[in-house]
Amino acid sequence: MNHQRDALLVLADGWVMEGWGFGARTTAIGEVVFNTGMTGYQEVITDPSYKGQLITFTYPELGNTGINDQDHESERPAARGVICREVAPVASNWRQRHTLADWLRRHGMVGIRGLDTRALVRRLREQGPMNGAVSWDGASAAALLQAVRTAPAMEGLDLATTVSTPVAYQWQRAADGVLDPRLQPAHGAGYRVVAIDFGIKRGILQRLNSHGCDVTVLPATADYDQVMAHGPEGIFLSNGPGDPAAVHGGIALARRLLQQERPVFGICLGCQIIALALGAKTFKLAYGHRGLNHPCGAAGRVEITSQNHGFAVDPDTLPDGVQVHRLNLNDCTVAGLELEGRPIFGIQYHPEASPGPHDADHHFARFTRFMERRRQQSRSDHSSPKC
Structure with a gap:
């Protein structure tokens, strides 16, 4: 020694x-x-x-x-x-x-x-x-x-494009990928989800699969037409590194995606990109949130969460119509936001939580419920008698 x-x-x-x-x-x-x-x-x-x-x-x-x-x-x-x-x-x-x-x-x-x-x-x-x-x-x-x-400071660095996949791919579901038959789609095949890879974790892809989603992963540089060419029923914006305000292409893409009616779900960097696309601002935290033991909550409910981020959304810059539905209970920073009356939301922590905890897995179920409602509405519209 x-x-x-x-x-x-x-x-x-x-x-x-x-x-x-x-x-x-x-x-x-x-x-x-x-x-x-x-x-x-x-x-x-x-x-x-x-x-x-x-x-x-x-x-x-x-x-x-x-x-x-x-x-x-x-x-x-x-x-x-x-x-x-x-x-x-x-x-x-x-x-x-x-x-x-x-x-x-x-x-x-x-x-x-x-x-x-x-x-x-x-x-x-x-x-x-x-x-x-x-x-x-x-x-x-x-x-x-x-x-x-x-060496360059973290502020101003777009690192998402350096870790993103260079090409689109289908995430292949493992043989035991669906863990609970109750999570299978109620109508037909799996929900078609396009995930924008800003640094996506395999655990997130596995949980999307487990909740009945068939996932196509696109690079961080994908544009709106490339996303819509896959006919997504839902769009997922992933976690990733660096300064969210520097991910200009991702913010521009999200701005267009938020104008359509498909469900959009963002985790960590994806949540911040949703906020930035809506006109809000982000700021660098004093020392970041990184660990498996961060309490986040809303009225009457607390989740112990897995987190990894150094930036946060400034709540004072959020526009009207955006609700903060979760707070980090250590410092009261924004831990979740949603658009009133629309199937668009983000959370500032990791519900897939590899290796744990799993208190927040229900956010994946919320995403699939939004897609199921839209699927049912589409079926109803097509089956209605026409004059």
């Missing part, structure tokens, strides 16, 4: 922490954020919404269950680096295929362990998220600090 600390974390404010490196012997620069989840490190690291970020895990030990081939939210790690207190020396799980360190090494991703993550999180809460560097290749603190201070 190497007793000499050989890796560095350098923050943009000049703070330096020493630790031990694991994964790939390289340097990564990005926005340093923290996640409060007690489990799900594999899903977190592969979540495209962490593009451009170095993740500090507040749970004191990672790697106990290794890495399997089923729980990825995307093809490869999306974050730039991992920061933690400790990594388990032995991983044990019946689905395990790799240790965390070996898997990061295979993908060229650096990690640092042995840090006082409580002190780091306190600093981020007090100073706000900032750029930083994790280095395990011998670079000096001074050189790293210079590189960090010249």
Whole structure:
């Protein structure tokens, strides 16, 4: 075992922490954020919404269950680096295929362990998220600090187009994709849903499938005609990384989609894009919402939710006719919005919640109910006698 600390974390404010490196012997620069989840490190690291970020895990030990081939939210790690207190020396799980360190090494991703993550999180809460560097290749603190201070800030970055699929594809339902026959469409085939990929998670696609949706995924650069060419019964706007106000193409697309009568459902970045398309504004949070334990609520109901976002909708800029139907109960920021009298809504958290919790799964059912009502109305219109 190497007793000499050989890796560095350098923050943009000049703070330096020493630790031990694991994964790939390289340097990564990005926005340093923290996640409060007690489990799900594999899903977190592969979540495209962490593009451009170095993740500090507040749970004191990672790697106990290794890495399997089923729980990825995307093809490869999306974050730039991992920061933690400790990594388990032995991983044990019946689905395990790799240790965390070996898997990061295979993908060229650096990690640092042995840090006082409580002190780091306190600093981020007090100073706000900032750029930083994790280095395990011998670079000096001074050189790293210079590189960090010249790196672009998260504000103004459109990262959604960098993680989106380059081509359209059909999400194939697994053999056991429909978990509950009660979620099958009431009339005929599955609901035709077009999902705009701003950084979509596999867990979301699986839950849409499980609620009876046949999903076509389109790139973030898709235009209105490309969307409507698929004859969607509903449109889904996905989660994703970066500054929502910088996703100009997605906002323009949403503006047109909101003018038609099909149901529209947005999650996280998708929710913010709906708000921006309606003329609202977003702002950067003091230190973001990232974890599996965020309470959100409305009158008489509280959901414990999974969240990952650094921006929020400014409620004072929402136009008339838009209702805030959920609040984050930690800081009273907007956690859900909807258009009065129309099948259009968004939520600022993850109802698919891989690995959990699942309090908010009912939002998928709400989306399918909107599509079912529209389908029934269409059947009724076509069956009505004509003069």
